[in-house]
Amino acid sequence: MELARPSKKTNGVGVQVGDTMICVVMVGLPARGKSLIAQKAQRYLKWLSIDAKVFNVGNYRRKGAAQPTADFFDVNNSEGERMRRAAAEAAVDDMMKWFKEGGGIIAILDATNSTKSRRRWIKERCDKENIETLFVESKCDDEDLIMSNILEVKTTSPDYVGQDPEAAAQDFRNRIRNYEKVYETIDEEEKNLTYLKIMDVGSRVIINQIQDYLQSRVVYYLMNLHIKRRSIWLSRHGESMYNVTGQIGGDAELSPRGEQYARKLPELVRESFEGQEHPLTVWTSTLKRTIATARHLPQEWNQLQWKALDELDSGVCDNMTYAEIKTEYPDDFKARDDDKYNYRYRGGESYRDVVIRLEPIIMELERSENILIVTHQAILRCIYAYFMKEDQERSPWLNVPLHCLIKLTPRAYGTEKVVYKANIDAVSTWRGKGSTAKHEDPTDETASLAKLGDGHVEFDAPAVSSDEDASAFSTTPSLDDIKVEVTSEFHRFPAHYLGEGRHRLPRKWLQPEK
Amino acid sequence: MDTLLTAEIAANSPRYRRRSSTFIDGVHDVQDDQAPVLAPAQLYSTMSGRLFHSGRIAIVLVGLPARGKTHISVSLSRYLQWLGVKTRVFHLGDYRRATMGSENDVPEDYFFINASAKSVLLRQKILKKCRDDIYDWLNHENGQVAIYDAVNPLAAGRESLAKEFLKHDVQTLFLESWVDDQSILEENARSVKISSPDFKGMNPDDAAKLYLKRIDMKIPHFETMSEKKLNWIRMINAGAMLEYNNVNFGYLSHRIVFYLMNLHIKSRRTFFARAGTSEKTDYYQADASLGEEGNAYAQKMADTLIEHRQAERAALIASGGSEAPLKPLAVWTSTRKRTVQTADAFLERGYTVRQRSQMSQLHPGVCEKLSENAIRRIYPEEVVKHQQDPYHHRYPRAESYHDLAVRLEPIILELEREQNDLLIIAHESVLRVLYGYLMACNAMSIPTLKFPRNQIIEIIPASYQNEAKLIEIRDLDPAMIPGSPEDIRLPVAPPSGMVSPMSGIGTPAMGLSTPSEPADLPARAKPTIVVKEEHPLSKD
Incomplete structure (x- = not known):
């Protein structure tokens, strides 16, 4: 009786916090701000000295198909489907390598991951390597926001370099339609997944099955984000x-x-x-x-x-x-x-x-x-x-x-x-x-x-082009230049560091706050 | 003015007291505004006493009885106070008992929509008292977050409540606990509710079922939150899922969601124990192994705790309680050798042990190898500063308790999320801070808490407050009980004028206590954590 084992999900067993590895899996249709969220999360985690890296499936896919038209993303296009699957596999392989050899803590897999079978596949791969998965779905049906996102960012994507912006926007809208055909939102059936589902630009949020502190910390940050343009x-x-x-x-x-x-x-x-x-x-x-x-x-x-x-x-x-x-x-x-x-x-x-x-x-x-x-x-x-x-x-x-x-x-x-x-x-x-x-x-x-x-x-950085659905600025280097940033200068965890300081009395700080 | 208001609160809600001792959960303490003290993990303070430009917030609980509302209220209050946010819980139940007397039950139709005029009047009288106290506290005592612990079952009522708060310039955040998992409901009902005489002699499972059925009869109308225009958070099945509707969440609301992601409403115990001793004098950097005596201590400690748990279960069954198996016990240690090796006694017995690097002890800095006399000689001005503020002062290159508290944040949240019983084996400095969190100790008292080696501290969550209990480890070599060689012998005497936690001033008002509040706790716990009355330097 006394020897009953604590279950894994309650942290009773398993790896130490320092060894926790999390794969944050972005989920959502194109033009929902996934790449923005992924980039921000990486930036924030690094700022906190937690090693993080974005793996962008679109980058892998573009190596094979640099400027595909919307047809490429049609579910009935088996060649397109095969190539997209291969890109996802290549990205996940690199991610696993980074966890194993690079000592990574949090990887962010930036792609649409729009079907249940794709998500199941990612989870199985991660489970095998003892990596936790946290799915982050950004669901937005505000057509105005989608279109402004397309016009502002997507038409300058490397996928559309040198093309007429109007035609590019139209092609991109068609590409999204192809995704919409097969898109499955995270629902009841996936209630055993750990996920964060953000709906209507953050006004409705569901957080499911958070497994540990670090996941809660990531979710806490993500739920504070918005994708509206501002300065x-x-x-x-x-x-x-x-x-x-x-x-x-x-x-x-x-x-x-x-x-x-x-x-x-x-x-x-x-x-x-x-x-x-x-x-x-x-x-x-x-x-x-x-x-x-x-x-x-x-x-x-x-x-x-x-x-x-x-x-x-x-x-x-x-x-x-x-x-x-x-x-x-x-x-x-x-x-x-x-x-x-x-x-x-x-x-x-x-x-x-x-x-x-x-x-x-x-x-x-x-x-x-x-x-x-x-x-x-x-x-x-x-x-x-x-x-x-x-x-x-x-x-x-x-x-x-x-x-x-x-x-x-x-x-x-x-x-x-x-x-x-x-x-x-x-x-x-x-x-x-x-x-x-x-x-x-x-x-x-x-x-x-x-x-x-x-x-x-x-x-701030060479504008690295992004995912399956997304893009970058016109200043993007040519496709051959796509670089994978490697970050080794960061500590694995906020080191408990002691400076040379002596003491610190609490100052009677006064802040006239209303 | 303030005193009168406080008197009003004290009269109506027996939970609140001016100052409790460190042996009692301080989560319901009324802070003394005349001597503002930074909260243990507070990063800065403001003139108004409010933080994060988040304005004033009323957190309004929603949910039927046995959904863990009180536990959520109290836990949230504990966390916010730890961060320095002035928070107070207003339990409507306290006001009801204070108004009606604790003996009388509420009228049968008290929660009915078509209640009799008499019940409606009574309801309004109680509500008014409670809300008046909330406004008084927010307006006159610089309160920032008022947690209103009540059932609030109807959408219409919630909407008018939000409007009313808004009129007082207070933002409302509803927090619903929704449970449809029958096993969680029954566990809750069993663990907290069936001590009532109505269920005496009944099989606990039947009693739990009956209790839940009574709730449904008493409160036949309950509408879960779906209001689009209100700010709300719904905790589903003890935190398995969280859902929220964000109309205008501020920083604090998001921070609360962050905390809730780590909270569950199941009841479990936390034990604190020291690590064994090493053979030779251990320095921080040396990270020595356990000595022979240390190993013997580890074995005795493990036996004592396991026996204690089994005895408690046997006692529970004997008194007609549940025959459910004990919750699994998880053991956490720091990554320091002595804590890890002390836990080996549990590992050998088949328990799961987890090392956590954040739990390493207070860094002693230059004090590492210095005797207290040497510290006095070399750093006389630091000693003076340390005496003034032992919680925030850092010796050269050392950490302060405040640093430690901030560093322990991940552990504190993991502590909240742990669902098994949990034993923490760590250095005394870490135990002080974690105990300080769970028992809502005043920051200044944290450095003075004592954890002698012959005692395991058990913290039992009751719904209104945590209770500390001690388990004695018998037949230990007296030499190893007090401060061990690796302790940083820093002078930690409380500054003069501070009320000693020993004085027992302001222990809870007895007359109105409810069954969940053991009146004898202070007496029992007294020998546990003995505050050094003499100057510690004097007995080097």
Whole structure:
């Protein structure tokens, strides 16, 4: 009696959490935002130091059939069917290899997976290798949303390079019709599957048979996402008195030039609208310099102050210059340069700590539409790293110049970035490794949030073309260039890392929240 | 003003008390606003006391009796409070008992749509009291989440409730527990409901069936949630499936869904035990193996726990309870050698053991090899800071208890999702935090909790609150019972002026207690977790 075995699904037996492997299987008709969701999930997990990778069946299929017409996707086209099946198998094979040899944690299988038999096949393959499956179905019948998705993204797909957009859209709609013929939504019969089913753009959601914490964490993130187009505006506060004196932290006022930037900001934001006026929600930290920077923005825009957007807490080094830190805490100074992401200021925070406290911000950002964030250098580095897939080695060293506005627009295959410069002089607060200079100019090699001039558009990653049903931007490299990103620089799990920090008393943080 | 309101609440809902001891689940404690303390896993605080710009929310439970509503309310409240969200549960049942007296049953037609005028008046009187308390708490005590634990069976009633809350600028989120799996229903009915004298002498299975039938007769009309215009979450069959309708979910609503994905409503026990000792002095980095004595301890501990479980089952059967087999027991350890090897005693006996890397102990940082005197000498200013705030203070390169609590989040949610009985063998620092979560301890008291080696702590979920019990391991070498060599001997005396958990101030009001609340618990538990009264440094 006493020896009855706990069942597998309750976590009583089996692998440790560290060894959990999950295959997230996207399910849904074309143009439902599956690739966007897949990409975002990968980005989020990596940001949390969980190794994740998208396997896109469309990429495998395109190797065999680069620009197929809708007929190819007809269920009665056995040749098309055979090739699509082969592509799925190739993708799953690579995925298994990645789990086994690459030490992967979460793979995202991005394809339509629109039939029960296909899903059963994937589950069987994963079960055999002890990999958990989590099916994610995005079901949307809003014809307007589908068409806008087709026009915006699909017609620029590599499948349609060089074709007339109107004809491409029509062909794509036909392709979807072919899928619709055989599409089976996840239903009662599949109640033993672990799945997340998102209906009507997130207003109705079903979550079934979640097996463990990590799955719940992924689902939690996914249910916060929406696929409507929107942008995020990022700005540092205007130049502060501390920036001028080269001190870090504190709660200083704006310098006269910083004040000038605050006055210019509304104009800069208007410029970024590019003719399409609409209100923004403004988020600032609770520190004077960000609130002052945002205060000339239109009164009717909603403004929220977030404690979680306050600058990285530099603990005992608050109010000091880098030169002073080096003199007073030489070991700390060096330790920070050695591993800036994990270094925790004595009595303060590390970048890793900041990422944890930004969790509500990221979730809220994903749920919201157009947001302007006025915050601080380290916080912007973390938020930027999330949207632009910067890794932990690089992100703490990014150059975030003062007095410019960055507009990020998440798209299916990357985030689009546009920089608007205020052309108001400011000191540089960037600091190279080992340097104690008060104001140092970034080198040409320095990765920068704002390297591009006004109006230039940049993507975070080479726009890798996507799945069976989907596509990418016109900037997509030729099909031969399709690269599989390999990520080995990430820890398997959020390492329990201890920085050099000493202690951290809870600060009596005050946030005037309504 | 606040005091009066609190008095009102206390009068109407016996669950709430000013401050309980650490031996009693603090989930129903009334926090003292004069001395705001960060919650154990709180990342930041705000002037208003509200977090995440999520506004004020009323979580309204929906579901027939025996669907685990109270358990869900209390568990959710425990989790939100752990995160620092000011949450309070308002059990309508408490108000009903306070109004009618605990002896009297509700009128037969109390839940009927066409109830008599007398019943309707009574119903309204009780509802009004409860809602007034909810508004008072949200408006005057900076509450953020009010959990309203009641049946709320009808769609029309729910809609008007949402409207009423909205008038007070409070968002409503309905949370339904829907169960159609008969075995879950009967288990629930058996485990919590049939202690009533009505069922005395009956076969437990028959009693459960009768109880469920009575519910159906008493509350003949129940409409499951399908309202398109309301925010709701439906938990189906103890969490096997979750479904929600999102009209305007905020951050907190999604976070609640995240938590619910890990919650189930089945009753199971958690045991805490220490690892055995190593032969030589163990340092954090050395990760030593168990010594001979440690092995002997592991065997004794395993025997004690297994005997205890069997004795409990025998006692239950003897008192006419269920003859169902014991729930399987799962064992979790950290990846540290001593915990793993202590669990070997269970592995040999055929139990399943699982290692979890997140459960490794509080990192001692520079204190690792230092005696307390050395710490005092080298880091005098750190010692002062530590005494001021032992929960948040970090020694150089060390982790604070707060760090540990944040790091343990996956474990806490896995703990919620575990359906088997569970034994956790871990370092004292980890046990402190996990106990602190399950018993809703005040952050400041967590570093002072004691887990001597001769005791296994058992946590039993009752529907209103968790109860801690201790199981003594006999015939242990007294030398190994108290703090072991690997303990970080950090000074953890509570700051002066803090009420000692030993004082027993504010233990639950006795007069109105219900059967689920064992009055003798504090007395029984007292020797369990002894707070060091003297300065720990003095007995190095």
